[in-house]
Amino acid sequence: MRFGRERIARKEGDSAPVSLGEFELIDRFFRNRGARRADVALGVGDDAAVIDVPRGKRLVAATDTIVEGVHFPRAAPPRSIGHRALAVNLSDLAAMGARPAWATLALTLPAAEESWLREFANGLDELARAHEVALIGGDTTSGPLTVTVTLLGIAHSRGFLARSGAAPGDHIFVSGTVGDAAAGLAVLEARLKQGSAADREQLQRRFLFPEPRVELGERLLGIASAAIDVSDGLAADTGKLVRASNCGARIDAGALPLSAAIVACAGAQAARDWALGGGDDYELCFTVPAGRLAQLTGSVPVKRWPYTAIGLVTDGPGVVILDGAAILNVERAGFDHFVR
C-alpha cells in the first residue's frame, strides 16, 4: 500500500468534508477491511503485502477496472460502486472454479467525501467478508473516478475451468436469469419506466449489487468443459468462449432464462435483446459434454443453483442465434442493434 504525496481535495459543500492525505485516507477507510485471514503475513500499510499461498495450490489472478460514466452512471450509490468493483473480479474467479482469497484496491477519485468513502468501503467490505476475501493493499490517487481491483485466489486441486475446453456437441448453460442488470441500468437512468415499483427495484438491484456465482463455479469443476462469466452480454461472452475453443455455438433465444420482472417491465422482445446483448449480469455461461449431463443435474441441483440449457456447441464458426424462424449470425451482424 503506497501513500502518495497528493492530498485528495475536499469536496465543496460536503456533508462532512475530509481533508485527507493519502495515508490518513487509507488508514481510516481501508485498513482491516474484508475478512481476517491467517495467511496474510503483512497487509495494508507497507510497500507491499505478504501472503502465504497454500502448498501445492496454484494461484489465480484477475484484474478488472470500473470507470464512472462507462461502467456505472454518475448517479450510482457509492455502496454499489464498492460492491461492483469486487464483484466483477469475483465473477472472473467464479468462471475459473477458483476460490477467492485476497484483493488489492486501486482507487482514483476526484474528491474525498467522508460519507461517500464510508459507503464505498462498506460495499466492498461486506462482499469481501461474504467471500472470505481480505483486502491486503492498494493505492489511492486523485483523478477521475476509476476503481481497479486485483483479486487473487486459489485454484482447486482438481484444476480450473478455462474458456478453451468446449467441444462440438457440448450443451451450453447459463446460470440464473440474464438481461436483468441491463434493464436495471435502464431503470436507474430513467430509460425504463414501465412495470411495478417492486419489479423495477429488483432489476435495478441486479445492476447495482450483482451476486457472483463463486460457489457454482467451484461445483462445476470436473463437470463443465469450459466456462466464462457473463459480463459483456451473453451473445458476446458465448462467442468468446467458443472462439477460445475453436468452435461455434447455436443459441435458442426462446430458451433464455428471463426473470418475471424483466418481462413485466420491458416485454418479451426487449427482455430477449437485453438478455443477449445487455451485459453486467455476472452469471456463468458454461458448457457440459452430453456424457456428463447426469453428473451435472445430480451434483449441482438446479433448485439450489439455477441454470438453464440454452443451446449447443457447434463446429462453427460463429454464434448463431435462433429466434423462432429468424436466424441472426452474431459474429457477422454484430450486436450493435442490441440495447446499449
Added chain:
Amino acid sequence: MRFGRERIARKEGDSAPVSLGEFELIDRFFRNRGARRADVALGVGDDAAVIDVPRGKRLVAATDTIVEGVHFPRAAPPRSIGHRALAVNLSDLAAMGARPAWATLALTLPAAEESWLREFANGLDELARAHEVALIGGDTTSGPLTVTVTLLGIAHSRGFLARSGAAPGDHIFVSGTVGDAAAGLAVLEARLKQGSAADREQLQRRFLFPEPRVELGERLLGIASAAIDVSDGLAADTGKLVRASNCGARIDAGALPLSAAIVACAGAQAARDWALGGGDDYELCFTVPAGRLAQLTGSVPVKRWPYTAIGLVTDGPGVVILDGAAILNVERAGFDHFVR
C-alpha cells in the same frame, strides 16, 4: 483478462488509427508481453490467470496507479508511461527485498492510437523482461488515462524488509541520488531551463525512466532493519518509515546525495529542496543497525550499488532535518514549501 463490451474510440487525425474492440486491442498489444515464465499455467486471454508459486515461498503483492495530469504530464511519451507504470511497482517490491515475477495491467484510455499503444506496450515490455516479469492478465477500458499495475513477486526465504523494523541508533541510508526526478519533471514542463542540454536530458530521463533498485533490495535482506522506496519525497518517505517503526529521524541535509546534473542546473539550494521533497526518485531509503555496518559495506559494495549515509534513527517523534544551522521539523512544519 476480460474483454469488455466497449470499443475504444478511434483517435481523429491519427497516424494509424485503430478501431479496436477490447479483445483485439489486448490480443494485438498485450499478449505475450514481458518475460516468458514456465510457472505461468494460463496467461492473458481467459477470465483469470493461473500461476505456480514456488513451494514454501511467500507471495508479495503491490498495486500502484499512475494518472495523467497527476503522476505524469500530458506531454509524457507513451514509452515512459508504460515503463513507469511497472517501475513504481517494481520499486515497491525492491523495498521488500522481494523478487518480482508476474504483473497484471489495468489500462484505462480515452482513445486507441496504434503508435501510442505500441510505444506504451514496448515501454512496459522492456522493463518487464529486464526483471523477468511476465504480463499475465489485465483489463482495458475506455475513460481518462489511468494505468494500474499489480505486481506479484516472491519473498526471499530469508524473509522480507518491512517499514517497521528500525530502532533508535540505526543509520539511515539512501541509494543513488535524490531530487533528480523532480528536477527532471520541471525540465519536462519547462519550469527548469538552466544548465546544459546534456544535464537537463539526464534529469528528465530520471523522471521518465526510473530504475527501481530491485537487486539492491534483495541484497539488503538480513542487513537492513527497515526499508521504503522513495516515491513521495525523501523527507515524507523517511517519515513513514520511522512512524511505522515508532521512532523519529534526524537527516543531515548536507549529506544528501545530489547529482552533478541537478546542482549544475538548479543550484545547491533548490537541489536540496527537490531531494527532500520532490518524489519520483524510486531510490531505496533503508536503515542499518550500527552492528551491521561492516556487513553492509562488505556485502553490498557501494561502488556497485551506490548509497549514502544521510542520518540516524532517533527516539522521535518526527523527522528533524538539519540544514547547517537551521533545523526544520518536517512533521510540524510540513513540506509545502518544498518544490511540488
